[in-house]
Amino acid sequence: MARDYYGILGVDSGAGADEIKRAYRRLARELHPDVNPDPTSQERFREVSTAYEVLSDPEKRRVVDLGGDPMDPRGGGGGGGDPFGGGFGGFGDIMDAFFGNAAGGGRGRGPRSRVQPGADALIRMELSLQECSTGVQRDLTVDTAVLCTVCTGSGCAEGSSPTICDTCGGNGEIQSVQRSFLGQVVTSRPCPTCRGFGEVIPDPCRQCAGDGRVRSRRSVAVRIPAGVAEGMRVRLAGQGEVGSGGGPAGDLYVEVEETPHEIFTRDGADLHCTLPLPMTAAALGATLPLKLLDDSIEELRIEGGTQSGTVRTLRGKGMPRLRSTGRVDGAGDLMVHVEVAVPTKLDKEQTELLRQLAKLRGEEQPDLVGGARNGHGLFSRLRDTWGR
Known part of the structure; x- marks a missing residue:
């Protein structure tokens, strides 16, 4: 009676070659004698290897599908399905089951091309x-x-x-045999003579x-x-x-x-600059010419009473906005930071004029908090404290 090779591998009779190979790999990893020394598992491993040898060979599989057994000696079939013998169930496929194609049977990649892409x-x-x-x-x-x-x-x-490399015969690699727990392992490495090109x-x-x-x-x-x-x-x-x-x-x-700019600093598409403003201009207001990055002149209106730290925004006067496509889409803004400049040196006339202004505004003795009008400023509290 013919053996059920499909049943041994646990696949259907209509299974493809890839499915049969996956089933064999899974069972080989589980039943191999070096992994599972149980005698029953060893016998089962021989059956699995034989089934894979049969179903991987189109001629032998055709005999199975017709109801025969290609491994029956009376029918002129193959031998006893030695898992380490030749054919599809040999050592190369066992190594393939454990490590994949890279380790199985010393299968190399062949010579590499001498023409290589350049670096950036x-x-x-x-x-x-x-x-x-x-x-x-x-x-x-x-x-x-x-x-x-x-x-x-x-x-x-x-x-x-x-010319063809004499060392590797044009393969681009040479093979060496090493012994492991699974037997002999064939490994490949680039040929030292041709450096893997297969030619010199x-x-x-x-x-x-x-x-x-x-x-x-x-x-x-x-x-x-x-x-x-x-x-x-x-x-x-x-x-x-x-x-x-x-x-x-x-x-x-x-x-x-x-490189840094002497006037403008950049924040993305926006520009920033500092405008030193005389104290009188900040108090009275003024219109100042502002030279932009492209050397054009912009008239900047400063309102009377502008404080130090005020920021005036000029829309669209910053850097062009660059999209990822390389196109320019609008421009950023220019932020003008006003910095009121207090004079450090005054002549006698200027000092007297400022004193008169302070007197007119009631600012001879300023208070840091609340001012002199409500009498609750910092200076007022200090006077009250030390006057007791």
């Missing part, structure tokens, strides 16, 4: 606040790897070409020494949009380092370094 490059550019506001266009001198003009990236001298260059290019690229200083035009700020980067696609073997170039990033 970074250069910093100092800009004044005014240049950040208006945007600039400059020619930058950069030092990067460029395509070798002699070999055009091949790395070979004229009239020569790469017997006659390298004299200019690039076989790398396919050389370093060169060149000029690159860059346009910085209006509204950029400290730390922002402008990307120039394909202007970075050319890859080895003539691979595609990376990108060049230009990073903005914003």
